[in-house]
Amino acid sequence: MTKILAVSLPLFLLLAITPAKSFSPVLPTDNEELFRGKPEKFYMYTDRDFEGVKSRPWQGGSYGFTRNPQRVDGKVLATKFHEGIDVSPLRRNTSGEPLDEIRAIESGRVVHVSNEAKDSNYGKLVVIEHQVGDTPVYSVYAHLAAIDVHHGQNIKQGGRVGRLGYTGEGLNQRRAHLHLEVALLWHDQFASWHSANFPSPNKHGLYNGINLMGLDIAGFYLAQRQDSSLTLPQFVRRQEPFFSVRIPESPHFQLPRRYPWLVKGNPAGARSWLVSFTAPGFPVLIEPSIEPASAPRVARVAPAKFPYAKLTRGLIDGPRDQPRLGKSGHKLINLLSWDPATRPEPRPQRGLSVDAANRKFPPSNE
Template sequence: MVARRDPALGSTGRWPVAFGSLAECILARSATRRALATLRDCHSGSRQAGANYRPAAYAPRKRRRRRWWFIAMFALPLWSNVSVLAQNQVIDLALPTDNDALFRDGGPAFYQSIERDYEGVKSTPWEGGQYGFVRDPVETPEGIVYTRFHEGIDIRPLQRDARGEPLDQVRAIADGKVVHVNLVPGYSNYGKYIVIEHRWDRSRYYSLYGHLSAIAVRPGQTVRRGEGIAVMGYTGAGLNQARAHVHLELNFMLSHRFESWYNACHKNDPNHNGIYNGINLAGLDIARLYLALRKNPSLTIPDFIAEEETFYKVTLPKSRHFELPKLYRWMLTGAAGTELPSWEVSFARSGLPLKIEPSSQRVTQPELSYVKKSSIDYSYLTQDKIAGRGEKAHLTEGARQLMRLLIYPD
């Protein structure tokens, strides 16, 4: 098909429906201005529009409709595309509350402490509010190992009323869309919580704000960075007024088929939060990301994840239902188009997926293909995803079940 030349659209005369770069958007915006100027001249009956031009009042109705269709269908979406493209290129994160001590000492002034009773000794260490394996210490021959993983960060309040109730406003950490709101504290360990979807690097990420006392947004609502969305609280299991905080996560989504998988595997435990159940969200180290962005504002999430250490790898049977490489294409490495029989997925110790590679290994179910050497029982190091020691290390049945989520229903 030959493109019709139009001086208002430049040399190609084609509609710029999709743009591959910001430069193309800017050029197209310039073309839009020229096109609108041409229409304006035509509408006024100016000489620049041509001596044979008839004023709009006498123009055929179809012709007038085409002009307005041009403005509505071309000019307005163009501005929207420029805005979205600019948003997707930069990760500009704000802290969710006024507490910015993370950027000073990052210790007890920022993190909410936990209550610990270890071998009869009670304490309230602030370290338990950090991301990572920071809870439930166990004595081993190699020393104390913290066996419970905390997938986000707990930020303490700065303001309380006369009764001790937290007053801190909770804000969106970046531009995005509210995709889930849980208003019933008993429906989740997060208590009342919000999930917001963000789009960077052509992928979708999900910030989660937990233990809220009041929520000011609804699903489907667009929010801007720094916009108030809730009030800090202490809803959810195991909290009290003294330990009020906002629990913050930034997550990958594992599968959009989560609900079917969950209903098949957890028949006696209803899921009230759909695909935004915490099991289906894998959190990265958001505190470290904040600090890394302070040093390098142009840092991308793929670059940030590339710095994570691979602790274990799992080989999965090839499946058309495997969504992870579609949701996060940057995870794919190697010859993605080859017809190899399986995928090998690399994971951080936390269980966060890091990389996906085609594999020649033939498997009929998820199999452990690598684990970092350690003399400590792997169940302590991986939240019971891997059991055994040395060459006897293997996936637990619970881990196999979770890995099946990635390729469910195969």
Template structure:
């Protein structure tokens, strides 16, 4: 081996050799008693959103699903929902006489509580809990938000039989009527998140460490819940590899293996042993699907491919890519996102 290939490849091997033998795939369960999705009743599963578009009021349950489901704008292709909803909102099944939800919230699988935020003013999530699930492909993180109460603490080992909180409506923009639990299944992007966050100089302290929502890239929990309905195990690597790619970014290599790839070795694809750059494939929502070493040098991150749409790329990339598929460009938000994952704090 020559150049920087030795530390890159050795890092992967050492990581894999050091993984506990007990790591395995898991069965993902519903976090509450509401399993209407199994009966093909999405309207009874997802919590609706109040919408007023061009003077017409509605309460679409679709806005409680994952993806670009909120904030309609009119384009040449017709009305398009452009705001990304990073999880799914699950309706309560039981309420008391005053309308307060009574549903308990359980972990979707066994794991360790890595974050429990009991102060509803510290995040748009309100009270929320993050659980780490150790899989053979790397850690999966489940997030439960808008809780009425939190009944677990950081470090707790929990299983699907434990109650971690009560379904509620803490956080921004909710009321008792629209109470729900917001569920996310995520990859963690960066170990040194605090440094990157501090470099943004936002004036708001990060009270959530590495488990700030900005550092968790969520994918749709609904297909995972349906896949596991009969006890089938969930494979993180197989699922992530199946997600559709919206755009590909080339970013300079520092000569070190990115922490994201150390955490999720399955993301790394074959390529030069001494890469000059990385080519990172993303879903529109920002989930990294693959990381490919490249011999092509670059001095700053650039979009090298984007899937065509009849409207701006902004509407399908969380405002991270602008322009058309013929001339896509990273926005300021897109550059910050790439720097978070691969390039460290803002300069």
């Protein structure tokens, strides 16, 4: 017995400490219609009632500004951002309950399990940490009916996470789906930032949706299927930036340290950082600069036909010739550079409910 242990332990240890470096995710359920060019069968639709016309567009289940259409300057613009994908179930029992198994899209470690469906609009939730190179990215599995993993568990690609469901706010059996998100994490002192900004408790620790920023995961699935050598950092860096913000250098600005593959240029001696984001606020490029900056400010915004606030969920505001950080933008940059030693700011959201406090700036994770 002792001998077997002596032989098997080093191998076990080796397996346990060897992280998966590449990120080549598989789909989280048996639904593979995304790869068959049938998005209407892959995505769960949203219920839309726009100008008296009811519809069920599958686009509402895809990533991006796909929800809440408004008529702006005579044109229709979807103003609500969805930062994950809603995968439709393939199987239901005779009562209509979905049966699909949810599986880990890549090997990793379970870092958060929330069995309390009412704790956020994510419902029952699992977060898995994956290593991409030496940096962590997170897959989020939300609205689960049942969870079959525990906190701290190592899981292999394809390992069972739970069962598809419809827990969380605003869902019903008909619209049961898996909300899958693949995200970067903004800041490791999030708990301190949250308590300084929200009166209600943070039920999800570091993995609160506010601290996770989802990328275009369906776009990555499809791009990597075209080119299996494409890495996640390469995919991110080729996204179109919409605006850039100059952020003062500070040891508390973690993004270039957490995700060095976003950095282009020599960070030594940087006095500020020019950070470029997609329209909904996903970072795609960080450029160190010797230009000093005393406060964060908008450095560039792409030309646009619609008001900036509508195109950026309030991150950028102001007239077209004078863009500035919007309320949500200030809040985001404040989190990105958060110094836990900072005196808490006055709390503007007095009376905010627990649920609202665990939402995104504008909610985007349903």
